[in-house]
Amino acid sequence: xxxxxxxxxxxxxxxxxxxxxxxxxxxxxxxxxxxxxxxxxxxxxxxxxxxxxxxxxxxxxxxxxxxxxxxxxxxxxxxxxxxxxxxxxxxxxxxxxxxxxxxxxxxxxxxxxxxxxxxxxxxxxxxxxxxxxxxxxxxxxxxxxxxxxxxxxxxxxxxxxxxxxxxxxxx
Numbered sequence: 001x002x003x004x005x006x007x008x009x010x011x012x013x014x015x016x017x018x019x020x021x022x023x024x025x026x027x028x029x030x031x032x033x034x035x036x037x038x039x040x041x042x043x044x045x046x047x048x049x050x051x052x053x054x055x056x057x058x059x060x061x062x063x064x065x066x067x068x069x070x071x072x073x074x075x076x077x078x079x080x081x082x083x084x085x086x087x088x089x090x091x092x093x094x095x096x097x098x099x100x101x102x103x104x105x106x107x108x109x110x111x112x113x114x115x116x117x118x119x120x121x122x123x124x125x126x127x128x129x130x131x132x133x134x135x136x137x138x139x140x141x142x143x144x145x146x147x148x149x150x151x152x153x154x155x156x157x158x159x160x161x162x163x164x165x166x167x168x169x170x171x
Contacts, residue, residue, distance in 0.1 A: 001086070001099065002031045003079070005072060007050075008135070011110075011117035013126070019114035020135060021072050023079045024104040033060060043067055046087065071143055072108060078141040079106040109140040
């Protein structure tokens with residue numbers, strides 16, 4: 001089973017983690033390259049292969065390969081893929097679960113870091129206020145926030161506050 005997603009924004013803008021990711025655009029070329037890479041490496045299992053289109057020559061370049069779940073796992077879940085059942089069934093030799101009711105509009109956002117990404121990209125003319133506001137003015141899912149289970153989100157907040165305080169105390 002394969003998926004393709006887009007990472008329109010990341011922070012820091014040229015090298016960071018995705019702050020806004022979408023799953024709606026199936027890209028067969030990316031899927032083929034990713035599968036060939038994993039097969040060529042002899043890898044079996046879940047993984048994420050990331051490519052970036054090089055604007056200098058129009059060729060897709062390998063950015064990284066993660067032989068594990070990544071921070072976009074929540075995006076797969078929100079698009080309708082029961083990843084836990086998929087992994088379990090693979091491990092015990094059961095038939096893989098059907099993938100139906102695919103939500104092509106699923107998007108994942110990290111609001112604060114996405115704003116920082118926008119601010120950096122806007123400063124160098126890579127994005128406008130209008131396009132950023134349009135992209136955030138819809139329903140998104142969050143990497144760690146859930147009303148049903150707020151503890152991971154709160155713990156992430158504690159982590160960032162401690163990090164900020166340590167950074168300020170070093171100045």
